[in-house]
Amino acid sequence: MSGSPTMEPTAYDASIPIAVQAQENKRRKRRIMKIAVYVMFGIIALGVFAIWLFHKDSVESIRFNANFVFTVKVQTLEIKTDDQEGLLYGELGRNIKAAPFSSCWDADAKAYEPNCLYWKHKAYLRVSHDDNVTGSCYTLSWQGLQSGFIAEDCFYLQQYNWYGYLLPDEEFWPIQGIQVGKHGIIYEAGAAIVHLTTIQIDEVPYYSRYPEQQQVNLVPTWFGSQGIAIFVHSSYPFTISWNNTEKRQFCITSELEVLEDRTEEEGGVDQLSYTICKGKDLKDVYYNAQKHRHSWEAELKKTPHTIEPLLWPLHAVMSRDDIVPLFAALRSNRSRCSFLLLPEEWETRFGDMQFDQLLLQELRGLMSVTKETGCGCVLPISTFFTFNSRLFEEGIENGYFLRDELNLVTKMVRWRDREGAVLDATNPEAVHWYLDRVKLLLQNSSYNINALKLLHIDVPRDANFYDGNMTFLDYSRLFYRDASALLNVTLILEQATGFVSEPVFVSLRTEINDVHDAQCFNDTIPWALNLGISGYPLIIADGSELQKLPDVSVQLFQRWLQFAIFFPAFEIPNLPLLNNPDVVAYMNTLLNFRREIISYMKKQWTLENEAPILRSMWWRNPMDSTAQLISDQFFVGDELLVAPILCHPASERTIYVPPGKWETVRLDNNKTLIFDGPKTVRASVFGARLLIAFWAKK
Ligand SMILES: *[C@@H]1O[C@H](CO)[C@@H](O)[C@H](O)[C@H]1NC(C)=O
Ligand SMILES: *[C@@H]1O[C@H](CO)[C@@H](O)[C@H](O)[C@H]1NC(C)=O
Ligand SMILES: *[C@@H]1O[C@H](CO)[C@@H](O)[C@H](O)[C@H]1NC(C)=O
Ligand SMILES: *[C@@H]1O[C@H](CO)[C@@H](O)[C@H](O)[C@H]1NC(C)=O
Ligand SMILES: *[C@@H]1O[C@H](CO)[C@@H](O)[C@H](O)[C@H]1NC(C)=O
Ligand SMILES: *[C@@H]1O[C@H](CO)[C@@H](O)[C@H](O)[C@H]1NC(C)=O
Ligand SMILES: *[C@@H]1O[C@H](CO)[C@@H](O)[C@H](O)[C@H]1NC(C)=O
Ligand SMILES: *[C@@H]1O[C@H](CO)[C@@H](O)[C@H](O)[C@H]1NC(C)=O
Numbered sequence: 001m002s003g004s005p006t007m008e009p010t011a012y013d014a015s016i017p018i019a020v021q022a023q024e025n026k027r028r029k030r031r032i033m034k035i036a037v038y039v040m041f042g043i044i045a046l047g048v049f050a051i052w053l054f055h056k057d058s059v060e061s062i063r064f065n066a067n068f069v070f071t072v073k074v075q076t077l078e079i080k081t082d083d084q085e086g087l088l089y090g091e092l093g094r095n096i097k098a099a100p101f102s103s104c105w106d107a108d109a110k111a112y113e114p115n116c117l118y119w120k121h122k123a124y125l126r127v128s129h130d131d132n133v134t135g136s137c138y139t140l141s142w143q144g145l146q147s148g149f150i151a152e153d154c155f156y157l158q159q160y161n162w163y164g165y166l167l168p169d170e171e172f173w174p175i176q177g178i179q180v181g182k183h184g185i186i187y188e189a190g191a192a193i194v195h196l197t198t199i200q201i202d203e204v205p206y207y208s209r210y211p212e213q214q215q216v217n218l219v220p221t222w223f224g225s226q227g228i229a230i231f232v233h234s235s236y237p238f239t240i241s242w243n244n245t246e247k248r249q250f251c252i253t254s255e256l257e258v259l260e261d262r263t264e265e266e267g268g269v270d271q272l273s274y275t276i277c278k279g280k281d282l283k284d285v286y287y288n289a290q291k292h293r294h295s296w297e298a299e300l301k302k303t304p305h306t307i308e309p310l311l312w313p314l315h316a317v318m319s320r321d322d323i324v325p326l327f328a329a330l331r332s333n334r335s336r337c338s339f340l341l342l343p344e345e346w347e348t349r350f351g352d353m354q355f356d357q358l359l360l361q362e363l364r365g366l367m368s369v370t371k372e373t374g375c376g377c378v379l380p381i382s383t384f385f386t387f388n389s390r391l392f393e394e395g396i397e398n399g400y401f402l403r404d405e406l407n408l409v410t411k412m413v414r415w416r417d418r419e420g421a422v423l424d425a426t427n428p429e430a431v432h433w434y435l436d437r438v439k440l441l442l443q444n445s446s447y448n449i450n451a452l453k454l455l456h457i458d459v460p461r462d463a464n465f466y467d468g469n470m471t472f473l474d475y476s477r478l479f480y481r482d483a484s485a486l487l488n489v490t491l492i493l494e495q496a497t498g499f500v501s502e503p504v505f506v507s508l509r510t511e512i513n514d515v516h517d518a519q520c521f522n523d524t525i526p527w528a529l530n531l532g533i534s535g536y537p538l539i540i541a542d543g544s545e546l547q548k549l550p551d552v553s554v555q556l557f558q559r560w561l562q563f564a565i566f567f568p569a570f571e572i573p574n575l576p577l578l579n580n581p582d583v584v585a586y587m588n589t590l591l592n593f594r595r596e597i598i599s600y601m602k603k604q605w606t607l608e609n610e611a612p613i614l615r616s617m618w619w620r621n622p623m624d625s626t627a628q629l630i631s632d633q634f635f636v637g638d639e640l641l642v643a644p645i646l647c648h649p650a651s652e653r654t655i656y657v658p659p660g661k662w663e664t665v666r667l668d669n670n671k672t673l674i675f676d677g678p679k680t681v682r683a684s685v686f687g688a689r690l691l692i693a694f695w696a697k698k
Pocket of ligand 8: 668
């Protein structure tokens with residue numbers, strides 16, 4: 001600072017009168033004071049600016065592109081169409097309260113990471129964009145820094161229809177309301193009962209049960225009718241829930257908590273990662289999601305397989321009692337088969353990897369018939385080893401099994417009422433060891449095995465893996481991948497979990513529900529459609545549940561056949577009524593018709609093996625709002641509409657026939673009926689008309 005304000009007035013120039021000098025001095029003093037005040041203000045302003053600069057959040061919104069915008073301050077994500085119409089709104093990082101945020105600084109690269117947000121001491125959010133899918137898919141990944149932080153993102157369902165499994169026993173095609181009383185709360189208000197179905201996020205663990213007891217095919221993917229797909233393909237455990245109040249939100253919550261605070265240098269804990277794709281409509285977004293998955297799975301892909309829909313049914317040896325009747329049926333040509341499923345307990349003990357010799361004796365005849373009739377044998381395999389099995393010791397010694405949190409193998413898993421160990425599918429040496437034993441069985445010409453059924457094991461979530469980066473969610477995927485590297489083998493999955501990169505058959509058990517006085521299989525079509533859009537086109541209609549019923553009437557079995565023959569493969573239950581000549585004749589009529597369906601199906605499958613074979617009613621016209629609500633009809637390809645009767649006793653039903661020209665399917669070569677949709681019609685299966693199905697007319 002120039003000139004101190006404390007300077008004394010002295011005569012500094014004798015040639016100038018003192019009075020003038022004094023005046024000069026005063027003016028100078030004032031000027032100095034003025035400057036000082038200005039400077040002070042300047043300093044204060046600078047300080048304020050510095051403080052503001054320091055505390056300023058440098059990003060207001062991340063515009064991943066014009067149609068995918070995250071507004072950081074309010075933590076909302078908005079996905080828009082090219083016409084700027086909102087498709088999806090989300091609240092991201094619901095557990096982050098007001099906290100300073102900025103772009104992520106990459107110390108190594110000495111630059112800000114694009115599309116990365118850093119909440120001071122809390123978490124990172126990274127968004128990656130799949131350029132190969134024309135700007136339609138984004139992957140969001142959370143990393144937590146602060147102990148106790150849990151990533152949770154919620155999305156508004158809005159007025160759209162959503163598809164994808166959510167909670168047990170809830171309708172999901174489309175997702176319907178949660179039933180009150182099960183998870184919801186009921187308030188009494190006078191005489192009326194107010195149903196308030198608020199779902200507490202913490203209390204509705206959907207995926208947290210996966211796969212501790214996975215009873216159904218689970219693939220974590222959800223589709224919204226506005227053209228949105230959300231799917232999780234990371235290995236971090238998570239929970240799915242939804243809020244069925246007016247807020248109608250669907251939430252994905254990480255199950256991995258940050259255990260202790262981490263610094264920026266240490267990096268965050270991977271907590272949650274999932275992908276959102278958008279498209280013009282449901283069908284378009286299905287293809288975008290498929291493309292994205294394929295680019296992600298490219299590294300997993302090994303040998304491409306030629307695998308096709310199967311004309312003849314599958315038969316299963318469920319127990320030893322089935323061997324003689326099956327032998328008789330196949331030998332006499334009363335039945336044909338594409339595959340024969342060998343009994344699941346073909347070893348003396350799980351983990352022997354050798355046939356039980358007594359059982360083999362009994363199976364010999366059946367196996368030779370399959371060879372003569374061009375039917376393959378399916379060997380059911382698991383990665384489970386009971387503690388007294390032949391290979392258990394060897395596996396233990398070499399460290400081939402999963403370990404629990406105490407690093408112990410024994411009594412690790414209970415499976416089919418036995419205790420034992422499970423192969424560590426993340427250990428390449430262990431997998432090699434295991435598959436070598438499978439190969440010995442495949443190569444032994446006395447067995448005629450050319451397919452494997454991979455039995456599902458619920459891997460404990462606290463298991464320790466050889467590859468520490470893997471979790472229980474990776475298990476099935478890795479095991480499928482390695483098994484699919486076995487050449488010339490068809491794979492059948494007992495249960496679908498997550499995504500697979502190879503086309504495989506997957507079993508879909510027909511569950512029979514008691515509805516009033518009827519027996520219905522009303523759940524099978526929604527499951528089939530859901531598997532289809534989850535990337536599993538080759539679905540086996542598995543009728544083995546019928547075998548568990550005390551008494552199956554001819555009509556119930558016929559109803560089942562009437563829809564099972566439209567599946568890419570079907571497994572016939574071993575029922576006593578298969579000895580009834582009328583039933584056999586009926587079955588042969590349907591099987592004859594199936595030749596036509598199969599050749600059509602194969603044509604479709606070669607043309608577009610990216611698409612589901614069994615398709616939802618919205619597939620032809622994804623914007624058809626009536627079609628979006630239908631869960632008891634389906635298309636085979638684009639041209640065959642199937643509307644089976646799903647209950648016994650019942651012989652007629654209502655059918656929604658979408659726009660277009662349609663021709664009724666008749667099995668008796670009598671005149672078919674041609675009519676125009678859209679229409680709602682009633683039809684029955686009386687008389688010669690055995691099926692309710694329609695071909696699209698060109
Ligand atoms: C569910 O929505 C209601 C409002 O409709 C809201 O008060 C509640 O917090 C929401 N629950 C969760 C877990 O988001
Ligand atoms: C994008 O596509 C190109 C050509 O199709 C391919 O070479 C590249 O590996 C793909 N990138 C990713 C990330 O999949
Ligand atoms: C069984 O049927 C197939 C075709 O349906 C026929 O080729 C074969 O000769 C028949 N075998 C016997 C033993 O009847
Ligand atoms: C094939 O299986 C038979 C019957 O179990 C067995 O005796 C034979 O040793 C096996 N052959 C080979 C090459 O493993
Ligand atoms: C686990 O992941 C980390 C970070 O991605 C990587 O550095 C490490 O090599 C991985 N370990 C294995 C066994 O793949
Ligand atoms: C697989 O099948 C093809 C043709 O059916 C055959 O040429 C090839 O040798 C088989 N490969 C193995 C490993 O069995
Ligand atoms: C099938 O019927 C049962 C019994 O009425 C019912 O609980 C279930 O929701 C139905 N499923 C579908 C998909 O309609
Ligand atoms: C055609 O329909 C008539 C009456 O429904 C029936 O009597 C006749 O057997 C059918 N023709 C054939 C070839 O099934």
